[in-house]
Amino acid sequence: MANVAIFVPHNGCPHKCSFCDQRHITGQSSQPTANDVKSTLKTALSSLKEKSKETEIAFFGGSFTAIDKNYMLELLESTKEYIGSFKGIRISTRPDAINSEILDILKSYKVTSIELGAQSMVDSVLSANERGHSANDIKKASHLIKSYGFSLGLQMMTGLYQSNDDLDLYTANEFIKLNPDTVRIYPTVVLDNTTLASLFKSGKYSPPDAETASKLCAKLIPMFENANIKVIRVGLHDTESLKSNMIGGAFHPAFRELCEAQIYYNKILTVLNAQNINNGEINILVPKADLSKAIGQKGYNRQKLLTMGFTPSFIPNDTLANRQVLIKKG
Numbered sequence: 384m385a386n387v388a389i390f391v392p393h394n395g396c397p398h399k400c401s402f403c404d405q406r407h408i409t410g411q412s413s414q415p416t417a418n419d420v421k422s423t424l425k426t427a428l429s430s431l432k433e434k435s436k437e438t439e440i441a442f443f444g445g446s447f448t449a450i451d452k453n454y455m456l457e458l459l460e461s462t463k464e465y466i467g468s469f470k471g472i473r474i475s476t477r478p479d480a481i482n483s484e485i486l487d488i489l490k491s492y493k494v495t496s497i498e499l500g501a502q503s504m505v506d507s508v509l510s511a512n513e514r515g516h517s518a519n520d521i522k523k524a525s526h527l528i529k530s531y532g533f534s535l536g537l538q539m540m541t542g543l544y545q546s547n548d549d550l551d552l553y554t555a556n557e558f559i560k561l562n563p564d565t566v567r568i569y570p571t572v573v574l575d576n577t578t579l580a581s582l583f584k585s586g587k588y589s590p591p592d593a594e595t596a597s598k599l600c601a602k603l604i605p606m607f608e609n610a611n612i613k614v615i616r617v618g619l620h621d622t623e624s625l626k627s628n629m630i631g632g633a634f635h636p637a638f639r640e641l642c643e644a645q646i647y648y649n650k651i652l653t654v655l656n657a658q659n660i661n662n663g664e665i666n667i668l669v670p671k672a673d674l675s676k677a678i679g680q681k682g683y684n685r686q687k688l689l690t691m692g693f694t695p696s697f698i699p700n701d702t703l704a705n706r707q708v709l710i711k712k713g
């Protein structure tokens with residue numbers, strides 16, 4: 384779903400999450416005024432025209448309901464005259480910044496979707512990364528949000544300090560139990576001048592790189608999809624600000640493509656094993672629209688299969704869908 388993104392950095396945030404440098408994640412540090420919001424929406428409306436009905440107004444930044452209350456109300460108030468023109472309003476916030484009073488306010492301003500920066504469902508990981516809330520806070524906030532009828536989004540980070548693949552898989556399973564409508568997966572990127580940067584520089588933390596993270600995400604994405612949960616984002620947006628401040632971790636400008644290729648690679652191996660094909664010429668039939676994903680960036684999957692003794696041909700097929708793979712011995 385498209386959105387008109389308005390970044391609201393939490394200047395003066397009392398927390399100091401290990402990974403956070405708000406200024407560089409959002410690429411800006413100044414907070415938008417009500418007039419800024421109105422003019423952004425006016426411009427978006429004139430360029431989107433009818434498409435605006437399928438577009439959400441999105442207040443991103445991670446702490447929308449934790450910012451100064453009057454300022455939050457001012458921003459919401461500025462959307463009023465545009466409400467009917469857009470599909471709805473999406474906000475992102477912290478799990479411990481949700482309560483009935485806040486949800487009543489959001490409802491009255493026609494907010495439709497609430498995303499929680501949950502990051503992990505493991506208390507020891509949340510605490511090691513100085514999140515300042517517990518897994519139980521995430522559960523409570525999620526249930527409350529759903530009870531009000533909002534669309535619920537959950538965001539998780541993989542590869543955080545003191546986490547590992549098993550704990551990240553546990554987080555995904557706990558998310559599924561909370562039945563969110565959408566999920567975003569952000570493999571950890573280490574930004575300079577953060578706690579993670581100090582841990583990284585002192586050798587106490589080695590974040591997974593993009594390739595390693597993509598292997599984990601290739602398991603997480605199908606888990607969510609099989610539970611009918613939309614994965615609306617995988618990996619941070621490619622911005623100059625991010626690139627100039629990151630010193631390690633799992634960043635790739637086309638990270639989701641890496642994950643999609645890895646999902647196909649896993650599927651191909653499963654089908655080969657099931658058919659007991661161990662080497663030789665193989666024709667791999669894949670959905671037409673997914674041909675490049677199946678082959679992988681720079682022919683990565685083809686190369687891997689070649690080194691395993693296969694001679695693969697990837698063949699687009701019109702009748703296959705949903706990452707179906709058929710393999711015929713050549």
Ligand code: SF4
Nearest residue numbers: 393396398399400403
């Ligand atoms: S990520 Fe953590 S430190 Fe950064 S703005 Fe949000 S709550 Fe504050």
